Amino acid sequence: MSKFPWGSDKRYNDFSGHFRKMFNGRVQKISIDAGFTCPNRDGSKGTGGCSYCNNQTFSPGYCDLKKSVMLQLTEGIEFFSRKYKSMKYLGYFQSYSNTYAPLENLKSLYEEALSHPEVIGLVIATRPDCITPEILDYLQILSEKQYIMVEFGIESHRNTSLERLNRGHSFGESVWALNETGKRNIHNCAHLILGLPGETEDDWLDQAKVISQLPVENLKLHQLQIHKGTRMHREYQQSPDAFPMFTIEEYLDLTVKYLELLNPKIIVERFVSEAPDKLLVAPRWGLKNFEFTAKLEKLLEERDTWQGRLFENSH
Structure with a gap:
């Protein structure tokens, strides 16, 4: 009998284990660049994109x-x-905002991906302000036959941080988008950054409580990284003290505290992000994702704690 409510002995609700059970085997996302842009790049809400974004780091x-x-x-x-x-394979529309186009264009791209004989579904990365009820209704129809997940870049629950990052949307829009996917039973994922300038540990732990009250199915966390060629890189060069970078130990400690407050129903896909060495400015940990996860699992065990241990008390 498993020790934890998500049906395994892992001390957090692990995405890869969940996926293996759901699909009865190994599943791999295949990234696709379909030529999308973002409203904070094309001038409709701003230019230059998010201050931290260099798309080369994950393509x-x-x-x-x-x-x-x-x-x-x-x-x-x-x-x-x-x-x-x-x-098994999922088509991953990853670069920029992959719902930011007329519905007819989206249908053509998504259906081309789903027509591949080895593709069993789609993961669609986008912004919460680039989704409409019409697009969601269409995705709901697709999701009745294939696995469809919409991955929202939410980044922070603080509007002041979103403004500073040049996101061009509010947290209220993120709440709306998560609620709308939840209503339609479309799988979703919330993407959040820990360590943004101007935020504190109290803010990040408050974020865990706030996210836990929303219909978030999957969660991607990662530490703030400074990438070459971004506006944030220029800001970092001018005022490095405004960007206090985590050590590995500090980020491990924060992640444990975050997990303790997190709703145990939320499936955690990732804790850290890896960027190519030639593009990464800071923090330079020299650690692979799986090495960080091993350290985290060891720390959870040492502290005899787990995801959601303080969830009920914090609400």
Whole structure:
């Protein structure tokens, strides 16, 4: 019998374990660049994009706008199928805001991806202000036959931080988007950054409580990183003291405290982000995702604590 309510002995509600159970096997996301932009890049809400964003930090080599969606998927699947013979695949519309286009354009792109014989669903990364009831209604229809997840860049629950990052949307819009996907039973994921300038540990732990009250199904956390070629990099060069970077130990401690307050129903996909070494300015931990997770699991065990241990008391 498992020790924790999510049905495993892990001390947090682990995404990869959840996915393996859901699909009865290994699942891999294949990134697709379909040429989208964002409203804080094209001038409708601003220019320059988010102050921290350099898209090169998470786009794999097979993502190439000159290639069709089908070709990007085929090349990505070829790459992963060499490593693992038995695997299922999700098309991951990852770069920029992947619902920021007329519905007819979206239908064409999504349905091209879903027509690949080895693709069983889609993960669609976007902003909470780039989704409409019409798009959600369409995704609801798709989700009746395939796995559909909408991944929202929320980043912070503080509007002052969102303004500072040049996000161009409010936290209220994030709440609306999560509620609307929840109502339609579309899978969702909330993406949040810990360590933003001007925020404190009290803010981050308050964020865990706030997010726990929303219909968030999956959660991606990561530490603030400074990437070359971004506005935040220039700000960091001018005022490094305004960006107090976590040590590994500090971030581990914060993550444990965050997990303790987090609703145990929320599935945690990620705790840290990795950027290519040539693009990363700070913090330079030299640690892979799986190495951080191993340290976190060890610390949870040492403290005999787990996700949601303080959830009921904090509400």
